[in-house]
Amino acid sequence: MQLYERAKQLIPGGMQLVSRRPSRYAEGVSPVYAARGKGARIWDVDGNEYIDWASGIAAIILGYCDEAVDDAVRAQIGRGVNFSISSELEIELAEEVTRTIPCAEMVRYTKCGGEACAVAVRIARGATGRDVVLFCGYHGWSDWYLAANLAGGDSLGAHLLPGIEPIGVPQGLRGTSVPFPYGDLAALGETLDRHKGKVAAIIMEPLRSEAPPDGYLAGVAKLCREHGAILIFDEISAGFRFGMEAAQGYVGVTPDMAVFAKSISNGYPMGMVVGRRDVMAPAAQMFISSTYWSDAIGLTATLTTIRELRRRRTAEYLWDFGAKLQRRVNAAAEEVGYGARLTGLPIYSHVHFPTDDGQTRKQLTTLYIQEMAKRGCHGYASFYLNGAQGDAELEQTAAAAREVFALLKRGTDENRLGELIEAKLQNEPFQRLVR
Numbered sequence: 001m002q003l004y005e006r007a008k009q010l011i012p013g014g015m016q017l018v019s020r021r022p023s024r025y026a027e028g029v030s031p032v033y034a035a036r037g038k039g040a041r042i043w044d045v046d047g048n049e050y051i052d053w054a055s056g057i058a059a060i061i062l063g064y065c066d067e068a069v070d071d072a073v074r075a076q077i078g079r080g081v082n083f084s085i086s087s088e089l090e091i092e093l094a095e096e097v098t099r100t101i102p103c104a105e106m107v108r109y110t111k112c113g114g115e116a117c118a119v120a121v122r123i124a125r126g127a128t129g130r131d132v133v134l135f136c137g138y139h140g141w142s143d144w145y146l147a148a149n150l151a152g153g154d155s156l157g158a159h160l161l162p163g164i165e166p167i168g169v170p171q172g173l174r175g176t177s178v179p180f181p182y183g184d185l186a187a188l189g190e191t192l193d194r195h196k197g198k199v200a201a202i203i204m205e206p207l208r209s210e211a212p213p214d215g216y217l218a219g220v221a222k223l224c225r226e227h228g229a230i231l232i233f234d235e236i237s238a239g240f241r242f243g244m245e246a247a248q249g250y251v252g253v254t255p256d257m258a259v260f261a262k263s264i265s266n267g268y269p270m271g272m273v274v275g276r277r278d279v280m281a282p283a284a285q286m287f288i289s290s291t292y293w294s295d296a297i298g299l300t301a302t303l304t305t306i307r308e309l310r311r312r313r314t315a316e317y318l319w320d321f322g323a324k325l326q327r328r329v330n331a332a333a334e335e336v337g338y339g340a341r342l343t344g345l346p347i348y349s350h351v352h353f354p355t356d357d358g359q360t361r362k363q364l365t366t367l368y369i370q371e372m373a374k375r376g377c378h379g380y381a382s383f384y385l386n387g388a389q390g391d392a393e394l395e396q397t398a399a400a401a402r403e404v405f406a407l408l409k410r411g412t413d414e415n416r417l418g419e420l421i422e423a424k425l426q427n428e429p430f431q432r433l434v435r
Protein backbone atom coordinates (compact mmCIF):
# COMPACT_ATOMS: atom_id res chain seq x y z
CA MET A 1 0.00 0.00 0.00
CA GLN A 2 3.00 2.31 0.49
CA LEU A 3 4.07 1.58 -3.08
CA TYR A 4 0.51 2.33 -4.23
CA GLU A 5 0.67 5.75 -2.52
CA ARG A 6 3.97 6.40 -4.34
CA ALA A 7 2.44 5.26 -7.62
CA LYS A 8 -0.56 7.59 -7.29
CA GLN A 9 1.80 10.57 -7.22
CA LEU A 10 3.33 9.56 -10.55
CA ILE A 11 0.80 7.46 -12.45
CA PRO A 12 -2.72 8.82 -13.09
CA GLY A 13 -5.12 6.25 -11.67
CA GLY A 14 -2.25 4.56 -9.80
CA MET A 15 -1.87 1.73 -12.32
CA GLN A 16 -2.47 0.73 -15.90
CA LEU A 17 -5.31 -1.79 -15.56
CA VAL A 18 -8.51 -1.19 -13.59
CA SER A 19 -8.69 -4.90 -12.69
CA ARG A 20 -5.38 -4.65 -10.82
CA ARG A 21 -6.51 -1.84 -8.52
CA PRO A 22 -6.48 -2.75 -4.82
CA SER A 23 -10.17 -1.78 -4.71
CA ARG A 24 -10.92 -4.69 -7.03
CA TYR A 25 -9.72 -7.13 -4.36
CA ALA A 26 -9.77 -6.74 -0.56
CA GLU A 27 -8.06 -3.35 -0.36
CA GLY A 28 -5.61 -3.23 2.53
CA VAL A 29 -5.35 -7.03 2.87
CA SER A 30 -4.88 -8.46 -0.65
CA PRO A 31 -1.40 -8.25 -2.21
CA VAL A 32 -0.88 -5.17 -4.42
CA TYR A 33 2.63 -5.47 -5.94
CA ALA A 34 4.14 -8.73 -7.18
CA ALA A 35 7.85 -9.46 -6.94
CA ARG A 36 7.84 -12.73 -8.88
CA GLY A 37 5.78 -15.71 -9.99
CA LYS A 38 6.42 -19.40 -10.68
CA GLY A 39 3.93 -22.04 -11.79
CA ALA A 40 0.58 -21.42 -10.09
CA ARG A 41 1.98 -18.98 -7.52
CA ILE A 42 3.08 -15.40 -7.05
CA TRP A 43 5.11 -13.72 -4.31
CA ASP A 44 4.38 -10.13 -3.30
CA VAL A 45 6.98 -7.49 -2.45
CA ASP A 46 6.60 -8.34 1.26
CA GLY A 47 7.59 -11.95 0.53
CA ASN A 48 4.09 -13.44 0.99
CA GLU A 49 3.27 -16.44 -1.22
CA TYR A 50 -0.11 -16.81 -2.93
CA ILE A 51 -1.82 -19.14 -5.35
CA ASP A 52 -2.85 -16.76 -8.13
CA TRP A 53 -6.45 -17.74 -8.89
CA ALA A 54 -6.75 -14.76 -11.24
CA SER A 55 -3.97 -16.25 -13.45
CA GLY A 56 -2.51 -12.84 -14.26
CA ILE A 57 -6.07 -11.60 -15.04
CA ALA A 58 -6.37 -14.48 -17.53
CA ALA A 59 -3.05 -13.74 -19.29
CA ILE A 60 -1.35 -16.83 -17.83
CA ILE A 61 -2.60 -20.10 -19.31
CA LEU A 62 0.32 -22.54 -18.88
CA GLY A 63 1.66 -21.13 -15.60
CA TYR A 64 4.17 -18.45 -14.57
CA CYS A 65 7.69 -18.79 -15.98
CA ASP A 66 6.76 -21.78 -18.10
CA GLU A 67 10.08 -23.30 -19.13
CA ALA A 68 9.17 -24.18 -22.71
CA VAL A 69 7.87 -20.67 -23.47
CA ASP A 70 10.59 -18.85 -21.55
CA ASP A 71 13.38 -20.96 -23.08
CA ALA A 72 12.05 -20.17 -26.57
CA VAL A 73 11.88 -16.47 -25.67
CA ARG A 74 15.41 -16.49 -24.20
CA ALA A 75 16.74 -18.14 -27.35
CA GLN A 76 14.98 -15.50 -29.45
CA ILE A 77 16.46 -12.69 -27.33
CA GLY A 78 19.86 -14.08 -28.30
CA ARG A 79 18.93 -13.73 -31.98
CA GLY A 80 17.32 -10.27 -31.73
CA VAL A 81 13.79 -9.09 -31.00
CA ASN A 82 12.81 -6.30 -33.39
CA PHE A 83 14.38 -5.84 -36.81
CA SER A 84 14.10 -3.24 -39.56
CA ILE A 85 12.79 -6.02 -41.81
CA SER A 86 10.18 -8.70 -41.10
CA SER A 87 10.68 -12.01 -39.33
CA GLU A 88 9.68 -15.35 -40.84
CA LEU A 89 8.06 -16.16 -37.49
CA GLU A 90 5.19 -13.92 -38.57
CA ILE A 91 4.29 -16.36 -41.35
CA GLU A 92 5.00 -19.47 -39.28
CA LEU A 93 2.57 -18.26 -36.60
CA ALA A 94 -0.07 -17.33 -39.19
CA GLU A 95 0.20 -20.87 -40.63
CA GLU A 96 -0.18 -22.38 -37.16
CA VAL A 97 -3.17 -20.16 -36.34
CA THR A 98 -5.01 -20.77 -39.63
CA ARG A 99 -4.58 -24.54 -39.11
CA THR A 100 -5.95 -24.27 -35.57
CA ILE A 101 -8.82 -21.73 -35.31
CA PRO A 102 -11.94 -22.51 -37.40
CA CYS A 103 -12.66 -18.96 -38.70
CA ALA A 104 -9.00 -18.08 -39.33
CA GLU A 105 -7.96 -17.84 -42.99
CA MET A 106 -5.91 -14.65 -42.56
CA VAL A 107 -4.27 -13.10 -39.50
CA ARG A 108 -3.09 -9.70 -38.22
CA TYR A 109 -1.20 -9.18 -34.97
CA THR A 110 -1.36 -6.59 -32.17
CA LYS A 111 0.18 -6.29 -28.72
CA CYS A 112 -2.96 -6.40 -26.57
CA GLY A 113 -6.64 -7.20 -26.54
CA GLY A 114 -8.09 -3.69 -26.73
CA GLU A 115 -5.92 -3.02 -29.77
CA ALA A 116 -7.06 -6.25 -31.42
CA CYS A 117 -10.71 -5.16 -30.92
CA ALA A 118 -9.97 -1.71 -32.41
CA VAL A 119 -8.23 -3.26 -35.43
CA ALA A 120 -11.10 -5.72 -35.96
CA VAL A 121 -13.66 -2.91 -35.81
CA ARG A 122 -11.61 -0.83 -38.27
CA ILE A 123 -11.40 -3.77 -40.70
CA ALA A 124 -15.13 -4.47 -40.39
CA ARG A 125 -16.01 -0.82 -40.99
CA GLY A 126 -13.60 -0.64 -43.90
CA ALA A 127 -14.79 -3.91 -45.44
CA THR A 128 -18.50 -2.98 -45.22
CA GLY A 129 -18.29 0.79 -45.70
CA ARG A 130 -20.61 1.17 -42.69
CA ASP A 131 -20.11 2.97 -39.34
CA VAL A 132 -22.32 1.43 -36.66
CA VAL A 133 -21.00 -1.31 -34.37
CA LEU A 134 -23.28 -3.33 -32.09
CA PHE A 135 -21.54 -4.82 -29.07
CA CYS A 136 -22.14 -6.98 -26.04
CA GLY A 137 -19.60 -7.29 -23.21
CA TYR A 138 -16.21 -5.70 -22.60
CA HIS A 139 -13.92 -4.82 -25.51
CA GLY A 140 -11.16 -2.56 -24.18
CA TRP A 141 -10.69 1.17 -23.73
CA SER A 142 -10.81 2.61 -27.28
CA ASP A 143 -12.90 5.52 -28.58
CA TRP A 144 -15.03 3.24 -30.80
CA TYR A 145 -16.24 1.37 -27.67
CA LEU A 146 -16.57 4.18 -25.10
CA ALA A 147 -18.52 6.16 -27.74
CA ALA A 148 -21.52 4.10 -26.56
CA ASN A 149 -21.84 6.43 -23.54
CA LEU A 150 -21.91 9.65 -25.62
CA ALA A 151 -25.66 9.24 -26.09
CA GLY A 152 -26.16 10.38 -22.48
CA GLY A 153 -27.33 7.14 -20.85
CA ASP A 154 -25.19 4.52 -19.17
CA SER A 155 -24.90 2.16 -22.13
CA LEU A 156 -21.65 0.67 -20.83
CA GLY A 157 -23.01 0.21 -17.31
CA ALA A 158 -24.03 -3.40 -17.78
CA HIS A 159 -21.09 -4.29 -20.06
CA LEU A 160 -18.08 -2.69 -18.39
CA LEU A 161 -18.52 -0.44 -15.35
CA PRO A 162 -21.46 1.70 -14.26
CA GLY A 163 -21.04 5.46 -14.57
CA ILE A 164 -18.16 5.69 -17.06
CA GLU A 165 -17.95 9.20 -18.47
CA PRO A 166 -16.73 9.13 -22.09
CA ILE A 167 -14.25 11.92 -21.29
CA GLY A 168 -11.94 12.58 -24.24
CA VAL A 169 -14.05 10.59 -26.71
CA PRO A 170 -15.00 12.79 -29.71
CA GLN A 171 -18.69 13.84 -29.69
CA GLY A 172 -18.73 13.09 -33.40
CA LEU A 173 -18.75 9.36 -32.62
CA ARG A 174 -22.19 9.60 -31.00
CA GLY A 175 -24.51 6.87 -32.29
CA THR A 176 -21.71 4.76 -33.80
CA SER A 177 -21.52 2.18 -31.00
CA VAL A 178 -24.66 0.54 -29.64
CA PRO A 179 -25.02 -2.14 -26.93
CA PHE A 180 -27.30 -5.16 -27.03
CA PRO A 181 -28.20 -7.57 -24.19
CA TYR A 182 -26.74 -11.10 -24.18
CA GLY A 183 -29.06 -14.01 -24.88
CA ASP A 184 -31.98 -12.03 -26.37
CA LEU A 185 -32.28 -12.58 -30.13
CA ALA A 186 -35.43 -10.48 -30.43
CA ALA A 187 -33.69 -7.47 -28.86
CA LEU A 188 -30.73 -7.88 -31.23
CA GLY A 189 -33.10 -8.14 -34.21
CA GLU A 190 -34.83 -4.91 -33.16
CA THR A 191 -31.50 -3.11 -32.72
CA LEU A 192 -30.41 -4.25 -36.19
CA ASP A 193 -33.73 -3.06 -37.67
CA ARG A 194 -33.34 0.31 -35.97
CA HIS A 195 -29.97 0.77 -37.68
CA LYS A 196 -30.89 -0.98 -40.92
CA GLY A 197 -28.19 -0.89 -43.59
CA LYS A 198 -25.74 0.89 -41.23
CA VAL A 199 -24.33 -1.91 -39.08
CA ALA A 200 -20.75 -2.87 -39.93
CA ALA A 201 -20.23 -5.44 -37.20
CA ILE A 202 -21.56 -7.23 -34.17
CA ILE A 203 -18.79 -7.83 -31.64
CA MET A 204 -19.41 -10.02 -28.63
CA GLU A 205 -17.92 -12.51 -26.23
CA PRO A 206 -19.55 -15.79 -27.33
CA LEU A 207 -19.63 -16.90 -23.69
CA ARG A 208 -17.74 -16.57 -20.43
CA SER A 209 -18.64 -18.86 -17.60
CA GLU A 210 -22.17 -20.00 -18.54
CA ALA A 211 -23.19 -21.92 -21.67
CA PRO A 212 -25.18 -19.71 -24.10
CA PRO A 213 -28.92 -20.36 -24.49
CA ASP A 214 -29.68 -23.09 -27.05
CA GLY A 215 -29.41 -21.82 -30.62
CA TYR A 216 -28.58 -18.27 -29.50
CA LEU A 217 -25.18 -17.86 -31.17
CA ALA A 218 -26.34 -19.58 -34.39
CA GLY A 219 -29.25 -17.09 -34.34
CA VAL A 220 -26.84 -14.17 -33.95
CA ALA A 221 -24.79 -15.46 -36.92
CA LYS A 222 -27.98 -15.75 -39.01
CA LEU A 223 -29.08 -12.20 -38.13
CA CYS A 224 -25.61 -10.96 -39.09
CA ARG A 225 -25.84 -12.64 -42.49
CA GLU A 226 -29.35 -11.24 -43.10
CA HIS A 227 -28.19 -7.70 -42.27
CA GLY A 228 -24.85 -7.91 -44.08
CA ALA A 229 -22.96 -7.29 -40.81
CA ILE A 230 -19.68 -8.96 -39.83
CA LEU A 231 -19.79 -11.20 -36.74
CA ILE A 232 -16.72 -10.80 -34.51
CA PHE A 233 -16.20 -13.09 -31.51
CA ASP A 234 -14.10 -11.52 -28.75
CA GLU A 235 -12.12 -14.51 -27.48
CA ILE A 236 -9.53 -12.44 -25.62
CA SER A 237 -10.11 -14.01 -22.23
CA ALA A 238 -11.77 -17.27 -23.32
CA GLY A 239 -9.75 -18.45 -26.32
CA PHE A 240 -7.73 -21.62 -25.92
CA ARG A 241 -9.06 -22.27 -22.41
CA PHE A 242 -12.04 -23.85 -24.19
CA GLY A 243 -9.99 -26.11 -26.45
CA MET A 244 -7.61 -25.90 -29.40
CA GLU A 245 -10.44 -24.65 -31.65
CA ALA A 246 -11.06 -21.96 -29.01
CA ALA A 247 -14.53 -20.89 -27.81
CA GLN A 248 -15.89 -20.89 -31.41
CA GLY A 249 -15.07 -24.60 -31.68
CA TYR A 250 -16.68 -25.24 -28.30
CA VAL A 251 -19.96 -23.48 -29.21
CA GLY A 252 -19.94 -24.82 -32.79
CA VAL A 253 -20.55 -21.42 -34.41
CA THR A 254 -17.88 -20.00 -36.72
CA PRO A 255 -17.83 -16.19 -36.75
CA ASP A 256 -16.55 -14.05 -39.65
CA MET A 257 -13.72 -12.70 -37.48
CA ALA A 258 -12.34 -13.23 -33.98
CA VAL A 259 -9.93 -11.43 -31.67
CA PHE A 260 -7.50 -13.13 -29.30
CA ALA A 261 -4.97 -11.95 -26.74
CA LYS A 262 -4.64 -13.07 -23.18
CA SER A 263 -4.93 -16.83 -23.62
CA ILE A 264 -2.44 -17.13 -26.49
CA SER A 265 1.02 -16.16 -25.25
CA ASN A 266 1.31 -17.03 -21.53
CA GLY A 267 1.74 -13.45 -20.35
CA TYR A 268 3.89 -12.03 -23.15
CA PRO A 269 2.16 -9.08 -24.87
CA MET A 270 0.43 -10.35 -28.00
CA GLY A 271 -2.95 -10.06 -29.69
CA MET A 272 -4.41 -11.39 -32.94
CA VAL A 273 -7.22 -10.52 -35.30
CA VAL A 274 -8.24 -13.50 -37.41
CA GLY A 275 -10.99 -14.05 -39.95
CA ARG A 276 -12.30 -15.24 -43.27
CA ARG A 277 -10.23 -14.27 -46.29
CA ASP A 278 -12.88 -12.03 -47.90
CA VAL A 279 -13.36 -10.07 -44.66
CA MET A 280 -9.67 -9.76 -43.76
CA ALA A 281 -8.18 -9.12 -47.22
CA PRO A 282 -9.51 -5.52 -47.53
CA ALA A 283 -7.23 -4.65 -44.56
CA ALA A 284 -4.37 -4.57 -47.09
CA GLN A 285 -5.84 -1.25 -48.34
CA MET A 286 -6.30 0.23 -44.83
CA PHE A 287 -3.63 1.99 -42.78
CA ILE A 288 -3.25 -0.45 -39.88
CA SER A 289 0.40 -0.49 -38.91
CA SER A 290 2.71 -0.60 -35.87
CA THR A 291 6.40 -1.28 -35.15
CA TYR A 292 5.83 -3.64 -32.24
CA TRP A 293 3.04 -5.83 -33.60
CA SER A 294 5.55 -8.24 -35.14
CA ASP A 295 8.23 -8.20 -32.46
CA ALA A 296 9.91 -11.60 -32.37
CA ILE A 297 9.33 -12.14 -28.62
CA GLY A 298 5.55 -11.97 -28.93
CA LEU A 299 5.58 -14.18 -32.03
CA THR A 300 7.86 -16.79 -30.42
CA ALA A 301 5.90 -16.78 -27.17
CA THR A 302 2.61 -17.26 -29.03
CA LEU A 303 3.91 -19.96 -31.34
CA THR A 304 5.40 -21.90 -28.42
CA THR A 305 2.34 -21.41 -26.19
CA ILE A 306 -0.04 -22.71 -28.88
CA ARG A 307 2.16 -25.74 -29.56
CA GLU A 308 2.55 -26.49 -25.85
CA LEU A 309 -1.22 -26.11 -25.25
CA ARG A 310 -1.78 -28.73 -27.96
CA ARG A 311 1.03 -31.06 -26.81
CA ARG A 312 -0.02 -30.95 -23.14
CA ARG A 313 -3.77 -31.03 -23.90
CA THR A 314 -4.09 -28.13 -21.50
CA ALA A 315 -7.75 -27.31 -22.21
CA GLU A 316 -8.82 -30.87 -21.40
CA TYR A 317 -6.80 -30.67 -18.20
CA LEU A 318 -8.43 -27.35 -17.26
CA TRP A 319 -11.96 -28.73 -17.78
CA ASP A 320 -11.19 -31.73 -15.53
CA PHE A 321 -9.32 -29.71 -12.96
CA GLY A 322 -12.06 -27.06 -12.85
CA ALA A 323 -14.70 -29.75 -12.25
CA LYS A 324 -12.60 -31.13 -9.37
CA LEU A 325 -12.20 -27.62 -7.95
CA GLN A 326 -15.96 -27.07 -8.06
CA ARG A 327 -16.58 -30.38 -6.29
CA ARG A 328 -14.02 -29.66 -3.57
CA VAL A 329 -15.10 -26.06 -2.90
CA ASN A 330 -18.78 -27.03 -2.91
CA ALA A 331 -18.06 -29.92 -0.54
CA ALA A 332 -16.27 -27.45 1.77
CA ALA A 333 -19.36 -25.21 1.81
CA GLU A 334 -21.64 -28.18 2.50
CA GLU A 335 -19.42 -29.48 5.32
CA VAL A 336 -19.85 -26.23 7.25
CA GLY A 337 -23.51 -25.83 6.29
CA TYR A 338 -23.02 -22.66 4.24
CA GLY A 339 -25.15 -22.03 1.12
CA ALA A 340 -22.41 -20.66 -1.20
CA ARG A 341 -21.78 -22.58 -4.44
CA LEU A 342 -19.01 -22.51 -7.03
CA THR A 343 -21.00 -22.46 -10.27
CA GLY A 344 -20.60 -21.96 -14.02
CA LEU A 345 -18.49 -23.73 -16.60
CA PRO A 346 -15.58 -25.48 -14.83
CA ILE A 347 -12.90 -23.52 -16.72
CA TYR A 348 -14.14 -20.23 -15.22
CA SER A 349 -16.22 -20.72 -12.07
CA HIS A 350 -17.75 -18.07 -9.85
CA VAL A 351 -18.63 -18.17 -6.17
CA HIS A 352 -22.35 -17.66 -5.82
CA PHE A 353 -23.18 -16.29 -2.36
CA PRO A 354 -26.52 -17.11 -0.69
CA THR A 355 -28.09 -13.64 -0.75
CA ASP A 356 -30.30 -11.56 -3.04
CA ASP A 357 -29.29 -8.29 -1.42
CA GLY A 358 -26.68 -6.27 -3.37
CA GLN A 359 -25.06 -4.71 -0.29
CA THR A 360 -24.78 -8.04 1.53
CA ARG A 361 -23.27 -9.61 -1.60
CA LYS A 362 -20.61 -6.87 -1.66
CA GLN A 363 -19.82 -7.57 2.00
CA LEU A 364 -19.64 -11.33 1.46
CA THR A 365 -17.46 -10.90 -1.65
CA THR A 366 -15.03 -8.57 0.12
CA LEU A 367 -14.85 -10.78 3.21
CA TYR A 368 -14.35 -13.89 1.06
CA ILE A 369 -11.48 -12.27 -0.93
CA GLN A 370 -9.93 -10.93 2.30
CA GLU A 371 -10.02 -14.23 4.16
CA MET A 372 -8.90 -16.33 1.17
CA ALA A 373 -5.96 -13.94 0.71
CA LYS A 374 -4.97 -14.41 4.35
CA ARG A 375 -4.84 -18.13 3.61
CA GLY A 376 -2.59 -17.69 0.57
CA CYS A 377 -5.32 -17.77 -2.10
CA HIS A 378 -5.30 -14.56 -4.12
CA GLY A 379 -8.05 -13.69 -6.58
CA TYR A 380 -11.59 -12.48 -7.02
CA ALA A 381 -14.65 -14.53 -6.06
CA SER A 382 -13.96 -16.50 -9.24
CA PHE A 383 -11.31 -18.85 -10.60
CA TYR A 384 -9.27 -18.34 -13.77
CA LEU A 385 -7.41 -21.56 -14.37
CA ASN A 386 -3.96 -22.28 -15.74
CA GLY A 387 -2.09 -25.48 -16.48
CA ALA A 388 0.32 -25.18 -13.54
CA GLN A 389 -2.45 -25.48 -10.95
CA GLY A 390 -2.59 -28.97 -9.47
CA ASP A 391 -3.28 -31.04 -6.35
CA ALA A 392 -1.34 -28.79 -3.95
CA GLU A 393 -3.43 -25.78 -5.05
CA LEU A 394 -6.63 -27.83 -4.82
CA GLU A 395 -5.88 -29.01 -1.25
CA GLN A 396 -4.82 -25.59 0.03
CA THR A 397 -7.85 -23.88 -1.56
CA ALA A 398 -10.40 -26.45 -0.34
CA ALA A 399 -9.02 -26.16 3.21
CA ALA A 400 -9.07 -22.34 3.02
CA ALA A 401 -12.60 -22.31 1.59
CA ARG A 402 -13.84 -24.52 4.43
CA GLU A 403 -12.58 -22.06 7.06
CA VAL A 404 -13.71 -19.00 5.10
CA PHE A 405 -17.21 -20.34 4.45
CA ALA A 406 -17.54 -21.17 8.16
CA LEU A 407 -16.60 -17.57 8.95
CA LEU A 408 -19.04 -16.16 6.37
CA LYS A 409 -21.80 -18.30 7.84
CA ARG A 410 -21.00 -17.17 11.40
CA GLY A 411 -20.78 -13.54 10.27
CA THR A 412 -24.17 -13.81 8.54
CA ASP A 413 -25.89 -15.70 11.39
CA GLU A 414 -24.60 -13.24 14.00
CA ASN A 415 -25.14 -10.20 11.76
CA ARG A 416 -21.44 -9.26 12.08
CA LEU A 417 -20.25 -9.17 8.46
CA GLY A 418 -19.36 -5.46 8.61
CA GLU A 419 -17.30 -5.98 11.76
CA LEU A 420 -15.30 -8.83 10.19
CA ILE A 421 -14.29 -6.82 7.13
CA GLU A 422 -10.84 -5.29 7.57
CA ALA A 423 -10.52 -4.27 3.90
CA LYS A 424 -12.30 -1.40 2.19
CA LEU A 425 -15.67 -2.57 0.87
CA GLN A 426 -15.50 -3.36 -2.87
CA ASN A 427 -16.78 -0.35 -4.76
CA GLU A 428 -15.90 -1.12 -8.35
CA PRO A 429 -17.88 -4.09 -9.58
CA PHE A 430 -16.25 -4.89 -12.93
CA GLN A 431 -19.64 -6.01 -14.04
CA ARG A 432 -19.97 -8.00 -17.24
CA LEU A 433 -23.12 -8.93 -18.99
CA VAL A 434 -21.69 -12.11 -20.45
CA ARG A 435 -20.97 -14.17 -17.36
Ligand SMILES: Cc1ncc(COP(=O)(O)O)c(C=O)c1O
Nearest residue numbers: 112113114138139140234236237
Ligand atom coordinates in the same frame (compact mmCIF):
# COMPACT_ATOMS: atom_id res chain seq x y z
C1 LIG B 1 -13.26 -9.92 -23.59
C2 LIG B 1 -12.15 -8.90 -23.50
N1 LIG B 1 -12.00 -8.00 -24.50
C3 LIG B 1 -11.01 -7.08 -24.46
C4 LIG B 1 -10.13 -7.01 -23.40
C5 LIG B 1 -9.04 -5.98 -23.40
O1 LIG B 1 -7.79 -6.61 -23.50
P1 LIG B 1 -6.44 -5.86 -23.02
O2 LIG B 1 -6.57 -5.67 -21.54
O3 LIG B 1 -5.33 -6.82 -23.39
O4 LIG B 1 -6.36 -4.59 -23.80
C6 LIG B 1 -10.27 -7.92 -22.34
C7 LIG B 1 -9.39 -7.83 -21.18
O5 LIG B 1 -9.72 -8.23 -20.09
C8 LIG B 1 -11.31 -8.89 -22.39
O6 LIG B 1 -11.48 -9.79 -21.40
